[in-house]
Amino acid sequence: DQQVKQNSPSLSVQEGRISILNCDYTNSMFDYFLWYKKYPAEGPTFLISISSIKDKNEDGRFTVFLNKSAKHLSLHIVPSQPGDSAVYFCAASASNYQLIWGAGTKLIIKP
């Protein structure tokens, strides 16, 4: 049973445009959500997080939106840059140490 779902295996976006990566979850006990970025042959790099008491968190070009009623979160990257090409993982936790991961979305930024 996948508790965290990233339904788009890949996404292609023109450089300079907005990239929107989506994530859905089923467990209403999740209270902390994170986005990680992963380049090939490297470990995941923490990007941005959001607590369930908020609906938006912004850090530079990255913004995460949380819609608790829809159990949906999204990561917006604007403007998209070539270095943003990577696999993006959504993860969630329910006040414990275990992260539940989505399957990842491969973002390709086209020049």
Place this chain on the structure above:
Amino acid sequence: DAMVIQNPRYQVTQFGKPVTLSCSQTLNHNVMYWYQQKSSQAPKLLFHYYDKDFNNEADTPDNFQSRRPNTSFCFLDIRSPGLGDAAMYLCATSIPSGGAETQYFGPGTRLLVL
């Protein structure tokens, strides 16, 4: 810079030959994790330590063991590697924050089993 370090970055072993992967951290975090990641799948948690308390995931094979001699170091021992154990092994750390823990990952060790 504070960081999570994994050595070696690439490890080749033979089928059935024990191998040890190492992780160290300068973040002084209480919690350390070992994950297995295959291809571009999501990382799979093997076990974690809260200080010296060891927590094994229910589906982690007995073939995988871990040691944490002190706060800074953690080791993953694979007693008899099989071909299916070829993967990227990731170490991560976090500090308890009332449920809002962010895990910080090392660069990973890619294990190849011949």
